[in-house]
Amino acid sequence: MRQARAVSDSHDPLFIKICGLKTERDVDTAVEAGADAIGFVFSASPRRIDASTAARLCDRVPEHVLTVGVFRDEPLDDVRSLATDSGIRAVQLHGPEDRGYYDDLATGGWTLIRAAAFGDSVPRCGEMGEDMLLLDAPVPGSGIAWDWSRKTLAGAGERWILAGGLTPDNVRDAVDATRPWGVDVSSGVEQSRGVKDPALIAAFVKAARGGN
Numbered sequence: 001m002r003q004a005r006a007v008s009d010s011h012d013p014l015f016i017k018i019c020g021l022k023t024e025r026d027v028d029t030a031v032e033a034g035a036d037a038i039g040f041v042f043s044a045s046p047r048r049i050d051a052s053t054a055a056r057l058c059d060r061v062p063e064h065v066l067t068v069g070v071f072r073d074e075p076l077d078d079v080r081s082l083a084t085d086s087g088i089r090a091v092q093l094h095g096p097e098d099r100g101y102y103d104d105l106a107t108g109g110w111t112l113i114r115a116a117a118f119g120d121s122v123p124r125c126g127e128m129g130e131d132m133l134l135l136d137a138p139v140p141g142s143g144i145a146w147d148w149s150r151k152t153l154a155g156a157g158e159r160w161i162l163a164g165g166l167t168p169d170n171v172r173d174a175v176d177a178t179r180p181w182g183v184d185v186s187s188g189v190e191q192s193r194g195v196k197d198p199a200l201i202a203a204f205v206k207a208a209r210g211g212n
């Protein structure tokens with residue numbers, strides 16, 4: 001039985017995920033700013049945290065905010081144990097995982113987010129059994145944007161999330177150009193690599209929702 005997701009099927013309001021959080025201050029800022037989801041990175045990255053840190057941070061996250069573990073090319077058993085030990089509710093996978101890998105995680109009740117680098121063909125949300133599809137730049141977490149306008153993204157399906165190089169300054173234009181179901185940011189809300197900036201997090205959420 002899959003757990004109930006803390007998100008709606010509507011495009012309005014936009015689903016907003018703030019990724020790569022490491023501290024209590026990061027988490028509290030994102031929650032207070034109105035994020036729908038927050039991400040903890042469990043793979044090699046300046047944003048990496050361990051399961052016990054993530055568990056401590058998850059404890060302060062209200063039910064309506066989805067906690068997401070982010071993984072790149074990790075063995076299935078490691079994903080399962082990190083997800084279980086931390087208490088995250090969703091798993092975001094950046095890798096070549098096959099359908100069996102997704103099916104196995106689905107039995108654990110986690111919401112599944114498939115991350116795919118935007119390329120010549122646009123993947124479709126649900127193809128691997130995932131709940132959300134994240135379209136990203138070739139190097140995840142690099143802060144480098146891809147050309148969102150270069151082709152139609154209609155084939156991505158209902159629940160697709162735009163990621164890669166978003167900032168408070170470009171997120172609204174990016175949303176207007178591509179009409180995603182959600183947006184995801186990490187580098188664009190940092191004061192230095194791996195260190196979040198509370199003012200940028202608040203500015204990002206406000207801009208994404210159409211404020212200034």
Ligand SMILES: O=C(O)c1ccccc1N[C@@H]1O[C@H](COP(=O)(O)O)[C@@H](O)[C@H]1O
Pocket residue numbers: 019020039041043044045046047070071072094134136137139140141142143144163164165166184185186187188
């Ligand atoms: O942030 C990382 O270091 C990272 C490591 C491994 C997999 C994914 C990672 N980040 C994801 O990258 C995108 C966009 O990041 P950015 O805004 O361009 O910096 C986002 O989905 C993060 O979850």
